[in-house]
Amino acid sequence: MWVSSKPSSLDSSALSFRSFISPVQIPNSNPSISNSRPSSSSINCSLKELRGRIESVKNTQKITEAMKLVAAAKVRRAQEAVVNARPFSETLVEVLYSINEQLQVEDVDVPLTSVRPVKKVALVVVTGDRGLCGGFNNMILKKAEARIRELKTLGLEYVVISVGKKGNSYFSRRPYIPVDKFLDGSNLPTAKEAQAIADDVFSLFVSEEVDKVELLYTKFVSLVKSDPVIHTLLPLSPKGEICDINGVCVDAAEDEFFRLTTKEGKLTVERDVVRAETIDFSPILQFEQDPVQILDALLPLYLNSQILRALQESLASELAARMTAMGNATDNAVELKKNLSQVYNRRRQAKITGEILEIVAGADALV
Amino acid sequence: MTLNLCVLTPNRIVWDSEVKEIILSTNSGQIGVLPNHAPIATSVDIGILRIRLNDQWLTMALMGGFARIGNNEITVLVNDAEKSGDIDPQEAQQTLEIAEAALRKAEGKRQTIEANLALRRARTRVEAINAIS
Numbered sequence: 001m002w003v004s005s006k007p008s009s010l011d012s013s014a015l016s017f018r019s020f021i022s023p024v025q026i027p028n029s030n031p032s033i034s035n036s037r038p039s040s041s042s043i044n045c046s047l048k049e050l051r052g053r054i055e056s057v058k059n060t061q062k063i064t065e066a067m068k069l070v071a072a073a074k075v076r077r078a079q080e081a082v083v084n085a086r087p088f089s090e091t092l093v094e095v096l097y098s099i100n101e102q103l104q105v106e107d108v109d110v111p112l113t114s115v116r117p118v119k120k121v122a123l124v125v126v127t128g129d130r131g132l133c134g135g136f137n138n139m140i141l142k143k144a145e146a147r148i149r150e151l152k153t154l155g156l157e158y159v160v161i162s163v164g165k166k167g168n169s170y171f172s173r174r175p176y177i178p179v180d181k182f183l184d185g186s187n188l189p190t191a192k193e194a195q196a197i198a199d200d201v202f203s204l205f206v207s208e209e210v211d212k213v214e215l216l217y218t219k220f221v222s223l224v225k226s227d228p229v230i231h232t233l234l235p236l237s238p239k240g241e242i243c244d245i246n247g248v249c250v251d252a253a254e255d256e257f258f259r260l261t262t263k264e265g266k267l268t269v270e271r272d273v274v275r276a277e278t279i280d281f282s283p284i285l286q287f288e289q290d291p292v293q294i295l296d297a298l299l300p301l302y303l304n305s306q307i308l309r310a311l312q313e314s315l316a317s318e319l320a321a322r323m324t325a326m327g328n329a330t331d332n333a334v335e336l337k338k339n340l341s342q343v344y345n346r347r348r349q350a351k352i353t354g355e356i357l358e359i360v361a362g363a364d365a366l367v
Numbered sequence: 368m369t370l371n372l373c374v375l376t377p378n379r380i381v382w383d384s385e386v387k388e389i390i391l392s393t394n395s396g397q398i399g400v401l402p403n404h405a406p407i408a409t410s411v412d413i414g415i416l417r418i419r420l421n422d423q424w425l426t427m428a429l430m431g432g433f434a435r436i437g438n439n440e441i442t443v444l445v446n447d448a449e450k451s452g453d454i455d456p457q458e459a460q461q462t463l464e465i466a467e468a469a470l471r472k473a474e475g476k477r478q479t480i481e482a483n484l485a486l487r488r489a490r491t492r493v494e495a496i497n498a499i500s
Contacts, residue, residue: 081378088375092444095435099408191377191447195430199481207477285437288409289395297394297410297433301377304446308377 047351050344054337061333067132068326071319074187075223078316081188085312089305096298099291115235120157122180122210123147124197124233126217126310127167128318129185134325136218136226136318137166143228144216148177159210161200163311180204189311191304197311198304205234217310218317224324226317233306368402372418374427374443381427381448388419389441391434406437411445413487415495426451428495430488451495459496463489 125144127137144160144167151158159178162171164185171179181200186193204210213234219227287294372389374382390399392414411432418425432445466489470482 084379085377087380088377088444091375091442092433095408095433095442095444194377195446199484203477203480206480207475209477285435286405286407288393288398288407293394294408294410294433297431298444301432301444301446305377 047344047347050340050347054340054344057333057337057340061330061337064326064329064333068323068330071323071326075316075319075323077188078312078319082309082312082316085305085308089309092298092301092305096302099294099298116208116211118156118211120159120210120212121151122159122161122201122204122213124161124163124201124213124215124217124307125167125171126185126215126314127162127164127170128314129165129187130318131166132325133318133322134328136321137164137170140216140218140228140314141167141170143230147214147216147230159204161197163197164314185311185315189308189315191308194304194308194311197307198300201233201307202300202303215307215310217314220313220316220320223320226320231306231310233303368439370400370402370404370439370441372441372443374416374429374445374448376445376448381450382418386418386420390417391443392416392429393434400436400441402439404436404439408435409433411443413484413491415491415498416443416448417498426495426498428454428491430491449492449495451498454492454496456493456496459489459492463493465489 123144125140127140131137148158148160159180160171161181161183162168162179163183168182168184171177172182183193183196183200201213205213212232215231215233217229217231219229221227369385370387370389372382372384372386373380388399388401390397391409392412393409394412395409397414398409411429411434413431414429416427416429418427428449428451429443429445430447432443434441434443436442463486466482466486470479470486473479473482
């Protein structure tokens with residue numbers, strides 16, 4: 001009997017030491033010794049255990065709730081970053097568009113636009129830095145794996161450029177996947193990080209080590225939906241259009257951005273498609289340099305802003321995924337806590353009833 | 368006539384106000400822009416941009432991009448821009464030394480391209496600081 005009761009009390013103490021501090025526990029434990037030991041001690045112990053579990057669920061709920069709120073606040077910041085990037089991308093698209101108009105007649109040859117027969121493909125995989133965001137990281141890594149298999153069946157070589165800590169640890173655990181570079185993401189993507197990726201991609205492509213660069217990132221659709229997508233980064237087609245893997249052209253003049261608003265006290269997302277205006281561009285514009293040189297200067301900028309956009313979208317998706325995941329976790333914790341306290345209260349009441357019955361029976365016996 | 372300068376980078380607007388004159392480093396050399404300049408489009412090299420506000424000259428390090436001038440509006444689109452006051456001289460000097468060392472060690476076409484770019488960026492930042500003094 002003693003042997004059986006000892007480990008159980010140790011267990012409960014390991015679960016929570018609060019049960020020792022709580023004053024309710026002390027009067028409860030006294031009658032249990034005088035009663036038949038095995039049954040009461042098992043009840044007592046599970047009561048303690050229950051209390052410990054309720055406590056830990058409560059703590060977990062607090063953490064998940066806080067994480068959800070933090071993620072929500074960060075989504076707002078991510079959205080601001082996208083809005084800040086808009087003047088640049090708008091002007092860029094406008095300029096690129098009008099210069100292309102003037103270059104239509106000429107046969108331009110820019111390194112970044114040269115379409116070569118593809119032998120090797122570079123995959124830029126953008127993941128998050130942290131976990132606890134549902135299937136976000138898994139989804140993009142699965143997409144990358146699928147793409148790698150596809151390339152293998154096509155008999156093409158590939159190399160991965162991994163962005164983000166989760167992707168880095170994933171690929172470093174798989175040495176059979178050739179990785180060119182591990183880059184760290186950050187809390188807020190800046191032009192510098194986009195530049196680092198762009199530099200890498202640029203030198204890989206220009207030195208003809210790879211013939212195609214694809215960007216795998218998570219597109220932000222709404223707070224509850226995000227899609228892992230593949231986006232061909234290089235070669236750029238001379239029209240300034242980017243085609244995705246299905247050959248569908250994403251027009252450069254179409255600028256999408258998302259907006260977080262509050263509607264009836266709930267967060268909602270609006271996604272706007274803004275047609276970039278291409279007016280009031282002086283027709284007597286002179287080119288200081290060769291048009292080719294100007295395109296040469298513009299296209300890296302375009303590349304950079306594309307990468308930055310992808311990083312921002314990926315971050316927004318990660319935060320949205322974390323918000324949903326943590327929201328669900330909080331809901332589960334609430335339910336679990338409710339069930340546990342119900343069981344706890346029921347047991348406590350049963351025990352008290354039993355004790356009262358015993359006391360009454362004892363008093364009866366005395367009379 | 369007033370001349371308006373707007374310097375944009377992918378994540379923010381660095382400069383958007385009236386200026387008297389600017390000197391811009393383009394791929395084909397420096398050009399000065401005064402009000403009522405002819406409309407031109409030019410690529411911008413990794414180099415410094417000098418801005419005149421009345422009698423005061425300001426310097427900015429530009430990391431390559433594109434500029435459009437017309438209608439007394441100058442729009443400069445660059446990868447990154449830093450005002451000389453925002454650059455830490457020591458850090459810039461260190462980065463320059465690291466970049467120089469990297470270029471010496473560079474092997475192969477690809478590493479040389481990367482090292483050259485890094486060196487030019489680092490050099491520009493140091494130049495931007497020294498231009499003031």
